[in-house]
Amino acid sequence: MELSTDNLFSPHPARLLRGAWRACRETMSYAARTALDIALPTLCVACREPVAGVGVCADCWTKLSFIERPYCPRLGTPFVYDPGSEMLSMEAIANPPAYQRARAAVRYDDVAKVLVHALKYQDRTDLAPVMGRWMARAGSGLLDGADLLIPVPLHWRRGWSRRFNQSGMLARVxxxxxxxxxxxxxxxRIRPTRQQVRLSRNDRARNVQGAFKVTAERAGHVQGRRVILIxxxxxxxxxVxxxxxxxxRAKAAQVDVLVFARVVDTMKAPI
Structure with a gap:
């Protein structure tokens, strides 16, 4: 059962309006897709071959690279061999992140990229349930004992043009x-930021510096909580x-990160 934040936070007119618009949009999207499914066969989102159900065909399924152990316990990046459960990757030691742990369901390869782009840019909201389910499985160790799921926000201008936040949709699943x-x-997100795709690592960090804040009315609910960024x-x-x-800085006890896919350039070996 989905837990509503209404029990945690007092209602706000703007939030209620956004929630009503989101529910209306999702209902219309579902109705439209149901009508199309009656007239047309469901196609694999990756290769466009007919497929039973929603998502990917058996061939594309085999091309999805699910991230399993062994991986770095801090960054979640896979190792080429098992060095032991406590061994960190060289990257985690050299550049430790602010968050405690990160987990991802799959590598960001060709099929995963198609799934992400279809959800984000093509209104394929029907993909969110299966993607979110894979994320819940990959992040089971993080979710055990966590207090809150916090989606990475869009700036309101981008949210308005895109009509929904894919991170929020995955978080609800x-x-x-x-x-x-x-x-x-x-x-x-208090200021718009450039698209990160073509930026270097340093430019990415500068691009999002000072772009986020904890809303004043929510600060008290973050204090002492274990939160997971989605x-x-x-x-x-x-x-993230x-x-x-x-x-x-808002006094969260711990911050972890859970994503659908992560970029893995090479199989990271332990030190």
Whole structure:
């Protein structure tokens, strides 16, 4: 059962309006897709071959690279061999992030990229349940004992043009599977940022510096809580690191990160 944040936070007219618009949009999207499914066969989102159900066909399923142990306990990046459960990767030691742990369901390879882009840019909201379910499985160790799920926010201009926040949608699915409530308005992106795709690691960090804040009415609910940041993709980690720093300054007890896919350039070997 999905836990509503209404029990945690007092209602606010703007939040209620956004929630009503989101529910209306999701209902219309579902109705439209149901009508199309009656007229047309469901196609694999990756290769466009007919498939039973929603998501990917059997062939594309085999091309998804699910991240399993062994991996770095801090960053969640996979190792080429098992060095032991406590061994950190060289990257985690050289550049430790502000967040405590990160986990991802899959590598950000060709099929995962198609899934993410379909959800984010093509209104394929029907993909969120399966993607969120895979995330809940990958993040089971983080979800055990967590207090809040906090989606990485969009700036209001981008949210208006895109009509929904894919991170918030994934967070609601994870909440239904884990019982950990979502606090969608805890973080706010207070200034627009450039797209991170073509930026270097240093430029990514500068791009999101000072872009987030904890809303004043939510600050008290963050204090002493173990929170999990939810996002669709982790690349350099600059965005979630900036969010984690803001939450820790607001006295969060611990911040972890759970994403659908993460970029893995190579199989990271332990030191």
């Amino acid at each position: 994870i909440a239904r599977h884990s019982g950990v409530p979502v606090a969608p308005d805890t973080l706010r 996002d669709d993709v982790l690349t350099s980690g600059a965005t 690191d900036a969010c984690a720093r803001v939450l820790l």
